[in-house]
Amino acid sequence: MEWADLMRAANAGDEAAYARLLKGLAIELRAFVRGALARSNSAVDVEDIVQETLIAIHLKRHTWIDTEPFGPWMRAIARHKFIDAMRRIGRRVHVPIEDFENLLSAEEANPDTPRSDVEKHLPQLPDRQRGVVQSIALDGRSISETAKQFAMSEGAVRVALHRGVKTLAGVMRGAV
Incomplete structure (x- = not known):
């Protein structure tokens, strides 16, 4: 049939x-x-x-x-x-933020790197990543506060943070 x-x-x-x-x-x-x-x-x-x-x-x-x-x-x-x-x-974009806790605060990540050095390299990031890294790592806001501020999902904030921190670390390594 x-x-x-x-x-x-x-x-x-x-x-x-x-x-x-x-x-x-x-x-x-x-x-x-x-x-x-x-x-x-x-x-x-x-x-x-x-x-x-x-x-x-x-x-x-x-x-x-x-x-x-x-x-x-x-x-x-x-x-x-x-x-x-x-x-x-x-x-399914899951970036375990706990893995990057030591990078969230520039001063905690490397006490020898002054905040001004991080701020100096921040403009090299794309706008959204720069805003997220600034908000969380430098201004001390939470993921949820940052998500509301930029009208993003918390997952998107985590991804932007991860990418921004990774890019920033590469830029700063190259500048040293």
């Missing part, structure tokens, strides 16, 4: 047809996801995306119009689930 026929039978209550449909779709979806992940160089688990797609198909099966082709409807769901997985990875 073709997928559309299996889906029609499943929607009519045929559990065996539904089981065959899901089994066949899982094989097709694994191939699609593996190919897409290979192109994206991502470390996402294929099976996670396949299962999310099958769940979405199950939950949305009533939205498929049985006079329309099944393949495009199913591939649209699979594509959206794949994109959702890629977005989740992109948002």
Whole structure:
């Protein structure tokens, strides 16, 4: 049976047809996801995306119009689930701020480096990084205060701080 026929039978209550449909779709979806992940160089688990797609198909099966082709409807769901997985990875930016505690205050990071030396090199940073480093490292504001000040998420502040401190350390090493 073709997928559309299996889906029609499943929607009519045929559990065996539904089981065959899901089994066949899982094989097709694994191939699609593996190919897409290979192109994206991502470390996402294929099976996670396949299962999310099958769940979405199950939950949305009533939205498929049985006079329309099944393949495009199913591939649209699979594509959206794949994109959702890629977005989740992109948002997983975790910079453990504790690793940089000793760099947060320029005077604590290196007591031999006067605050004025840090301030002298600060203009070499991009605007947003400069503002974040200034706010946290020199002015003593918290991550949440800085996030509100610059209308950024706390994660974005941590990333900007990490990048800014790293760039500043490189600039200062080169100036010594």
